[in-house]
Amino acid sequence: MVKITSIVVEDNSLALDMLVNDITTHHKEIEIIGTAKSVIEAAKLLQKKQPDILFLDIMLGDGTGFDLLEIYPNLTSKIIFVTASDEYAIRAFKFAAIDYILKPYSNEDLENSIKKVKQQIEPQKEQLNILKQAITNQKNNINKISLYTQDKIIVVNIEDIIRCQSDNNYTTFYLKDNTKILVSKTLKYYADMLKDNGFLRVHQSHLINKSQIKEFIKSDGGYIILNNKMNIPVSVRKKADVIDFLKKL
Missing domain, CATH: 2.40.50.1020 (LytTr DNA-binding domain)
Known part of the structure; x- marks a missing residue:
């Protein structure tokens, strides 16, 4: 079996251990090659090796997951976002039409996200921009929305x-x-x-x-x-x- 490499970025120790355990227990094909609790730690890991899948928490102690993506704008890893049960975050993901794992998540949620990554369903740069705008500027109304059609994703004002x-x-x-x-x-x-x-x-x-x-x-x-x-x-x-x-x- 060809191993799929992954890095998990999560600032909560309990949530990090839980996600690592769930991945290693239920998804033997995925090899976790590193974990990080901050933007700085994650950046150092990615400098050495880019995994096939990056499990990325949105809100980190020293910044956000978007800060990490700005450090590595040409990141080749597929991204599975992990977020807490926050109404602004959930609304933002819906506007951007980007899939996410909502904490606390079920094994089915995790399995579905991994399955989509394997099918190479990943967000476009414009979708990530919508998500970043929506989460980092929660007091302002979101001004764009991503619409999934049968054959493409259209970003609309x-x-x-x-x-x-x-x-x-x-x-x-x-x-x-x-x-x-x-x-x-x-x-x-x-x-x-x-x-x-x-x-x-x-x-x-x-x-x-x-x-x-x-x-x-x-x-x-x-x-x-x-x-x-x-x-x-x-x-x-x-x-x-x-x-x-x-x-x-």
């Missing part, structure tokens, strides 16, 4: 999204330049993500950018006219939310 429409377990994004992007996630997934970025769920099938609202027509069941003249139906139970938003303008 959130302000360029006019609306999103549900199609069962798929969602279509409509952009200002008339581009349409179909992704295999539900509208609810994106409604939860984008609610703090100026988006409003007005119907079971429709999520709209509030800045694109031109008029709200109360007759005929209620519908919104967007700046591009598109009519979007408003469900009965969402009508109060729409009116409340417009009153606050």
